[in-house]
Amino acid sequence: MVKFWILASIAAAISTATASNLLQVQNIPLNLAVEIAQNAVQSCAKQQYSVSAAVLDREGVLRALLRADGAGVHTPDAARRKAYTAASARTVTSTMVKNIQNPGAAQLVAIDNFLILAGGVPIKVGNETIGAIGVGGAPSGDFDEACAQDALKQVADKLQ
Structure with a gap:
């Protein structure tokens, strides 16, 4: 009987320690992504640019994707991949784009699903990345x- 109580006490202590070590993370909600x-x-x-915009959560999962009238057929995938790259990196x-000029980063x-073109931006709350946006379809990535x-x-104001 004593062994049972000792084992029960150890199990309770381990589960309490495990529960206190769970990660608490922030993520982008759907309404804000849209x-x-x-x-x-x-x-x-x-600026007369027809683009697509993709917003992904912190794990790179698509939350919102919009394609403007007249945006190129390739732009939804380009926007998603730019956002994925920004969320991951x-x-x-x-x-x-500048960093891959270094042979070590080339x-x-x-990397699967990476698109290293300008137009992907992480979405941050403080120093924590909660998602990313990617835009594709303007005449250059700088415009995206x-x-x-x-x-x-x-x-x-909503990212605080």
Whole structure:
């Protein structure tokens, strides 16, 4: 009987320790993902660019995808892959474009689903990446990135 109580006490202690060690993470909610995607498409539309915008959660799972009227057929996948790259690397993809010039980083282009073109931006709350946005379809990745950044500025108060 004593052994049973000792084992029960150990099991209780382990389960309590395990419960206190669970990760607490933030992730982007659907309504905010949709709002950010809409903002990006509208930002580019003001400049006469028909784009697609994809917003992924912190794990790279698609939360929202919008394709503007007239956006190229390739743009939804390009936007999703740019967002995936930014979420995974937790950095702006235009920075990665510069980094792959270094021979040590050149093989980043070989990672499945990565698209190392400007237009992917991590979505952060403080230092924590909670998702990413990717925009594709403007005449250059720099314009895609500007639309993504503008979309995030519009919701900056909600990312605190």
